[in-house]
Amino acid sequence: MYERFYQLRERPFALSPDPDYLYPSRVHREALDYLRFGIEGYAGFVVITGEIGSGKTMLLQVLLRGLDGQTTVVRLVNTLLTGRELLESLLIDLGVSNPPPTKPLMLRELAHLLVEHRTAGKRVVAVIDEAQNLSLEALEELRMLSNLETEKSKLIQIVLVGQPDLRDTLDRPSLEQLRQRVTVRYHIDPLDREETARYINHRLARAATAAPLTFSRDVTDAVHARSRGIPRMINVICDGVLLCGYADESPVIDLALVRTAIEELESSSVLRPTDGQRSVLKPVPPPQAPLAAVPAQTTSTPQASTAPPVDLPPRDADRRRTLGTIDRPAAAMATRTANTSRPAQSPRPQSTTPTRTSGAHVNVAKVRPPAQHAASYPAPARSASTWSWLKEALFGEAPEVERR
Numbered sequence: 413m414y415e416r417f418y419q420l421r422e423r424p425f426a427l428s429p430d431p432d433y434l435y436p437s438r439v440h441r442e443a444l445d446y447l448r449f450g451i452e453g454y455a456g457f458v459v460i461t462g463e464i465g466s467g468k469t470m471l472l473q474v475l476l477r478g479l480d481g482q483t484t485v486v487r488l489v490n491t492l493l494t495g496r497e498l499l500e501s502l503l504i505d506l507g508v509s510n511p512p513p514t515k516p517l518m519l520r521e522l523a524h525l526l527v528e529h530r531t532a533g534k535r536v537v538a539v540i541d542e543a544q545n546l547s548l549e550a551l552e553e554l555r556m557l558s559n560l561e562t563e564k565s566k567l568i569q570i571v572l573v574g575q576p577d578l579r580d581t582l583d584r585p586s587l588e589q590l591r592q593r594v595t596v597r598y599h600i601d602p603l604d605r606e607e608t609a610r611y612i613n614h615r616l617a618r619a620a621t622a623a624p625l626t627f628s629r630d631v632t633d634a635v636h637a638r639s640r641g642i643p644r645m646i647n648v649i650c651d652g653v654l655l656c657g658y659a660d661e662s663p664v665i666d667l668a669l670v671r672t673a674i675e676e677l678e679s680s681s682v683l684r685p686t687d688g689q690r691s692v693l694k695p696v697p698p699p700q701a702p703l704a705a706v707p708a709q710t711t712s713t714p715q716a717s718t719a720p721p722v723d724l725p726p727r728d729a730d731r732r733r734t735l736g737t738i739d740r741p742a743a744a745m746a747t748r749t750a751n752t753s754r755p756a757q758s759p760r761p762q763s764t765t766p767t768r769t770s771g772a773h774v775n776v777a778k779v780r781p782p783a784q785h786a787a788s789y790p791a792p793a794r795s796a797s798t799w800s801w802l803k804e805a806l807f808g809e810a811p812e813v814e815r816r
Contacts, residue, residue: 414658415619424619425647425654429470431477433618435611439600440467446598447475447571451483451537454565455595456558459543459572461579462600465644468573471600472539479537484529486538491545495553502538523560526567536568543574544581551581555590602641608632611643612650627665634670638683645683652677 415422424433434440443460450458462468476485486505493501499518503511506525512518529536540546546554560567572578579599582591603611609632617624627635627650635653639645652673657665677683 414654417658417661418625418654418663419622420616420619420625421621422619423651424615425651427644427647429467429473431470431473433615434467434470434474435607435614437603437607437611439603440471443471443598443600444474446596447471448478450571450596451475451479451535451569453595454535455569456566457554457570457572457590457594458596459578459582459594460598460600461574461576463602463642464575465642466600466602467643468600469541472541472573476539482534484534484536486536487541488538489541491540491542491550493550494547495549498550498553506536522557523567526560530562530567537571538568539571539573541573543572544577545574546572546581548581548586551587551590555587555593558593603636603643603646604641605633605636608636608639608641608646611646615650625665630667631665631670634667638674648677648682649673652682 414420443462447458447460449455460468460471472487476487479485484506486502488498488501488505496515496518499515499522500511503518503522503525506522508521508525512521526536540554554570557568558566558570576599581587582594609627609629612632612635613624613626616626631653635646635649639649649670653665653669656669656673656676657663660669662669674683
């Protein structure tokens with residue numbers, strides 16, 4: 413895409429682990445030396461760890477390319493295996509098309525093959541990539557394989573390559589026996605600013621077809637700050653920078669292009685903001701205080717009763733007609749009135765004295781019986797109490813006869 417514009421043979425920052433582009437930084441040289449020492453010295457276990465994208469797979473490619481013809485390499489990249497499946501995978505890579513059905517037979521077959529290789533003057537190296545995914549059962553199976561040895565050396569060398577989680581796994585107390593058999597152990601650290609600048613320009617020079625394009629120091633420092641010195645992240649950012657420069661037709665790479673490339677990579681979710689670093693495209697808005705809830709204003713409006721009318725029996729219907737002449741304030745307290753057939757009783761006195769009944773004032777003077785019932789009430793007697801008459805008129809009960 414941008415190769416012709418910048419006079420490049422190919423993309424210098426491709427993500428594939430190409431050994432031709434290996435930059436021999438201090439940490440990568442040391443890691444490669446440890447790998448060669450462990451294999452050539454017939455060490456039992458060699459453990460190489462590093463962050464994601466630190467260049468572990470590329471180191472393995474360089475190592476395997478430099479091995480002689482007397483070394484048989486068994487390489488496993490899918491490590492989500494049980495102990496039995498691990499043995500079966502080793503046998504298949506050693507040329508056994510139909511592994512034995514049981515684990516004891518597989519162990520005997522593997523030991524027989526290792527002895528044949530040692531007799532022929534060859535060494536067998538098992539390189540297990542992504543070893544942090546190995547189960548505890550598989551790691552214990554590998555430890556048992558290291559018991560296959562002669563009087564002077566191991567019959568198989570095992571190289572474990574993985575992320576920093578592998579170190580934590582090996583430090584478990586349950587794997588103390590395996591940890592004691594690790595002869596070589598090395599961790600690949602990220603590149604510093606100086607090595608990042610050399611790494612970028614080294615890859616540009618390897619891919620150039622004419623005068624190589626170079627990144628200035630301020631540009632490489634900005635790339636290092638965003639990538640934290642991890643080679644894979646450096647490749648992602650630099651590839652984006654060259655793409656943005658090609659889109660702008662800019663022959664010179666400056667800080668503005670780096671910022672633009674990082675913004676584009678973040679907006680497309682290729683890069684995520686690191687700890688303590690915000691995306692320049694998506695600033696976090698300041699928190700806003702929540703709006704206070706406004707209480708709804710309600711007005712107390714008397715509502716008409718929606719209860720359905722009740723059909724009263726005949727006696728209650730008569731009471732309802734009797735209460736037709738009672739004043740409305742008193743009608744609320746006079747729901748139960750006397751029926752039309754009442755025993756003879758003393759007449760009601762015409763008194764205006766208010767009487768309190770159940771918390772309500774009733775004006776006795778306004779209570780009048782209907783005209784059709786006037787004959788049923790005898791002449792008022794001086795001895796009849798006001799309460800007896802009111803009790804009968806309101807609640808339908810016969811007045812008590814005063815005993816002298």
